[in-house]
Every structure is written in structure tokens, then in C-alpha cells.
Amino acid sequence: MLFLLKKYIGSLLMPLPLIIIVSFVALLLLWFTRWQKTGKIILSLSWLTLLLLGLQPIADRLLLPVEGKYVQRYEPEAHSGSTHKTQAAPIKYIVVLGGGFTYNPHWAPSANLISNSLPRVTEGIRLYHLNPGAKMIFTGGKGVNAISSAEIAAMVAQSMGIPVEDTIALKKPLDTEEESEEVEKVVGQQPFILVTSANHMKRSLKFFEQRGLHPIAGPANQLAVTTPLYPWEKYIPSAYYFSHTERAWYETLGRIWQAIKPVSSDSQNQKEQKKE
Numbered sequence: 001m002l003f004l005l006k007k008y009i010g011s012l013l014m015p016l017p018l019i020i021i022v023s024f025v026a027l028l029l030l031w032f033t034r035w036q037k038t039g040k041i042i043l044s045l046s047w048l049t050l051l052l053l054g055l056q057p058i059a060d061r062l063l064l065p066v067e068g069k070y071v072q073r074y075e076p077e078a079h080s081g082s083t084h085k086t087q088a089a090p091i092k093y094i095v096v097l098g099g100g101f102t103y104n105p106h107w108a109p110s111a112n113l114i115s116n117s118l119p120r121v122t123e124g125i126r127l128y129h130l131n132p133g134a135k136m137i138f139t140g141g142k143g144v145n146a147i148s149s150a151e152i153a154a155m156v157a158q159s160m161g162i163p164v165e166d167t168i169a170l171k172k173p174l175d176t177e178e179e180s181e182e183v184e185k186v187v188g189q190q191p192f193i194l195v196t197s198a199n200h201m202k203r204s205l206k207f208f209e210q211r212g213l214h215p216i217a218g219p220a221n222q223l224a225v226t227t228p229l230y231p232w233e234k235y236i237p238s239a240y241y242f243s244h245t246e247r248a249w250y251e252t253l254g255r256i257w258q259a260i261k262p263v264s265s266d267s268q269n270q271k272e273q274k275k276e
Contacts, residue, residue, distance in 0.1 A: 003174050006257075015053055015249055016242070022046050054237030056229065059244040064224040066248045067198040091131045093192035094218070095183050096124035097176065097204060098140020098149035109156045116197045116221050121153050123220035124195045125160055131193070136162060137186060139170045139179040176200075180207040189214065197221040199251050203258055210263060223247060 011017065023046040029039030052058050100114035110118055121138075128136055136157055140149025150169035157167055168186065173179040183192075194215035196204050201219050208215045223244050 006175075010250070010253060013253060015049075015246055019046050019050050050242075051237055053245040054239065054242040056225065056234045056238070056241045056244075059241040059248075060224040060226075062248040063199060063244045064226070066202075066251045067219075067222060067224050068202055089191065091134055091193055091216070092190055093137055093187045094124050094127050094131065094134050095137045095139065095187070095192050095194050095215070096120050096153060097179055097194070097196040097200070098138065098153065098173070099197070101140070101145070101149045101152050103145040103147055103152060109152070109159045112152050113156060116200075117149070117153065118156070119221035120195050120197065121156050122160075123218065125157055125162060127193055127195065127218055128157075128162060128166070135166050135168055137168045137170060137183060137192075139173050139182065141172060141174045143174075176204050176207050180204075180211050180213065183208070184211050184213055187213070191216055193218040195220055197223075197247075199223065199247050203251060203254050206258060 012021075023043055026039045026043035026046060029035045029042065033039070097120065099117035099120060101112055101117055102114060103112050110121075113121060124136055128134055136154075138150040138153040138157070140153070142148035142151075148169065148171040150171050150173075154167040154169045158164055170179070170182040170186070173182050189212070191214040194201075194204060194208060195218040198219035198221060201217055205215055205217060
């Protein structure tokens with residue numbers, strides 16, 4: 001119940017629903033009250049906000065700090081003077097967090113992974129090939145679909161050549177906090193690569209570290225563009241770049257909730273045991 005309430009409230013607080021709600025209030029003022037000037041000002045500001053948040057320079061300026069330092073992809077460490085990449089402690093697990101998905105058995109497997117999910121899975125596969133012998137762990141519940149996000153992601157990985165015996169689907173978690181709980185049951189205290197979107201990495205790491213786990217950041221799906229673009233890509237409003245604004249706002253709300261939400265007693269016990 002709390003999960004659904006959180007999702008409903010969070011959805012209403014996203015930029016587009018907020019702008020629509022504020023614009024609707026402005027229209028009510030214009031049509032049914034004497035507050036004509038106030039209605040015009042609110043409607044004009046709503047339109048201007050919608051315009052600005054769809055521009056690439058503004059949207060990506062908002063998103064870049066959220067993606068933060070998690071722009072370098074994890075690679076095995078190389079010894080000085082050697083052309084062969086090696087690492088001191090082999091990684092046994094690569095954890096790929098779930099994201100948007102649907103399930104239509106008539107589609108290609110990868111078509112069922114929406115938005116941020118497919119880049120996470122493909123980055124996980126890349127890291128799997130850099131870490132021979134590793135297992136890939138996919139997380140995510142089924143929501144209103146017939147099968148879970150974790151199962152679909154594992155299906156996609158298998159369709160791209162990952163052996164079935166090297167994939168593990170954790171089908172119960174509904175959010176990142178629950179994902180950290182389920183992953184702990186599999187990996188224990190072993191270091192593992194945590195693959196999620198760059199803008200989601202900081203919040204994800206905190207959930208796992210609160211449980212005393214040892215994740216290594218494996219960011220995927222970097223979105224904020226810092227390379228050259230054509231002028232029309234930068235200065236004509238776009239739904240694509242508006243989605244970058246949404247990601248920045250979504251993660252900001254998530255971090256605020258994470259900061260004010262009491263740490264679960266289970267996570268607190270994990271931290272105390274680690275100190276001992």
C-alpha cells in the first residue's frame with residue numbers, strides 16, 4: 001500500500017503533471033473568477049516553464065549534477081606497464097537493477113525493456129564479458145504484468161548469449177530498497193558491480209551501503225549531453241530533453257525521501273554489525 005501511495009504521489013509531483021495542474025488552475029481563474037490578471041500570469045509562467053524545461057541546455061544542466069561523478073564505467077584494473085587487464089579480486093556478481101518494462105510474448109525480448117532498462121542490461125552484459133566466471137543478478141517485481149522485470153531482463157541477456165546458469169532473477173523487489181535486501185541474501189559481503197542508470201547511482205549505492213554491502217558503481221544510460229550538438233537540437237523544445245528534466249526531478253525527489261525516511265531497523269542492525 002505504501003509503495004502504491006508513494007508512486008501515485010511521486011507521479012503527480014513530476015514536472016508535466018504539475019504544469020498541467022497549475023495551468024488548469026489558471027484556466028479556472030480565467031473562466032470562472034474575476035482574478036483575470038492572476039490567471040494570465042500563472043498560465044504564462046506555466047507555458048514558459050514548459051518551454052524552458054524542454055530545451056537541451058537547461059534540461060541537461062539540471063541532470064548533469066544528478067548523474068554526478070558516476071560517468072566512468074567500471075573496468076578491471078590494469079597493472080602498470082602491462083597491456084593485459086587484470087584485477088586483484090575477481091568479481092563474482094554483477095547486479096543489474098530493474099527499470100521500466102512491459103511483457104508482450106509476441107515482441108522481441110529486448111522490446112519489453114522500456115526506457116532505462118535496456119541500457120542497464122546491455123552494460124551488465126559488457127561487464128560480464130570483462131569478468132569471466134561472474135553471475136548476473138537481475139532484480140525487479142512483476143507489477144501488473146504476467147512475469148517480472150527480473151525475468152524479462154534475464155531473458156534478454158540469455159537471448160544475447162549469456163548462459164542460463166549464469167543468470168539469477170530476483171522477482172520480489174518492488175523498489176531499490178527492497179532490491180538491496182534481496183541482493184544481500186545472494187552476495188553476502190562479497191564486492192559486486194552494481195549496474196543502474198548514472199542518475200540513479202548515488203541513491204542506489206546508499207541503499208546498498210546502508211546494509212553494509214560493498215557495491216562497485218557500474219553506471220549505465222548516461223543522458224546529459226556535454227558533446228557538441230546542432231543548434232536546432234539545443235534551442236528547439238523537445239519531449240526527449242524534457243524527459244531529462246523529469247529524470248533530474250525524479251531523482252531529486254527520491255533523494256529527499258531517502259534522506260527523511262527513517263532507516264529500517266534491519267539496515268541499522270547491518271551497520272552496527274559492520275562497526276563491531
